[in-house]
């Protein structure tokens with residue numbers, strides 16, 4: 633399957649000042665709804681569901697989940713029914729409206745019930761032909777899809793930067809680096825507090841973390857939390873580059889890249905690739921920060 637994710641030079645005064653050669657991998661351009669790493673993480677899950685003769689995809693997520701929306705669209709385009717268990721009290725927002733528009737069935741469950749995903753999956757009527765895809769598309773099939781990004785690259789890099797939520801994307805990228813015998817360092821930026829758990833998640837998926845650095849101080853208070861300096865950074869970056877980012881994932885990871893460059897943490901002339909993991913529909917819930 634052909635995908636469109638150009639690898640573009642990224643221009644910014646800071647990169648010139650620090651003699652860094654920065655590129656951006658535009659996974660955000662893969663698809664407007666099956667965006668970024670979610671496309672890669674779904675690929676082998678959907679192939680597996682098809683090969684097992686399943687007709688329904690069941691998944692889990694928060695009310696603004698990029699993964700749930702991606703799955704709703706992917707399911708519709710490949711003829712699966714889709715069901716998502718949404719964490720928390722019933723709410724309405726544009727992401728959930730679009731999920732329904734794609735024909736997805738949404739079931740709101742309390743935070744307590746949400747914890748036992750296996751039980752929720754089994755509680756679903758007619759689950760014989762249902763296939764479970766974990767929150768965020770995480771898991772070995774997800775990592776396998778993300779590993780393929782490395783075969784698309786036109787150049788070699790000293791560093792690859794990526795945001796991490798579950799760590800599946802980072803795990804896949806690390807596997808890809810190992811597969812291609814690359815000495816690139818993977819710079820992982822967890823977007824949740826206490827982000828070192830990402831390392832364990834990566835190891836659990838069979839990925840090496842010997843080639844990784846974890847930058848755990850760029851969570852800005854926790855998942856989907858923001859601070860004024862992050863908002864200002866996102867605003868400036870979008871204005872200076874014409875590339876849209878959002879503050880939950882790509883904003884934090886790019887903030888880390890800029891902060892580390894300012895601290896001269898990379899050698900002059902370093903080649904750096906930033907993975908734009910997409911997820912721009914999340915902005916629909918955050919636009920009030922930018923007023």
Ligand SMILES: *Cc1c(COP(=O)(O)O)cnc(C)c1O
Nearest residue numbers: 796797798799801881909910911
């Ligand atoms: C889901 C998501 C991530 C996190 O990916 P993981 O594989 O869970 O670490 C990063 N960026 C964006 C834009 C996302 O939507």
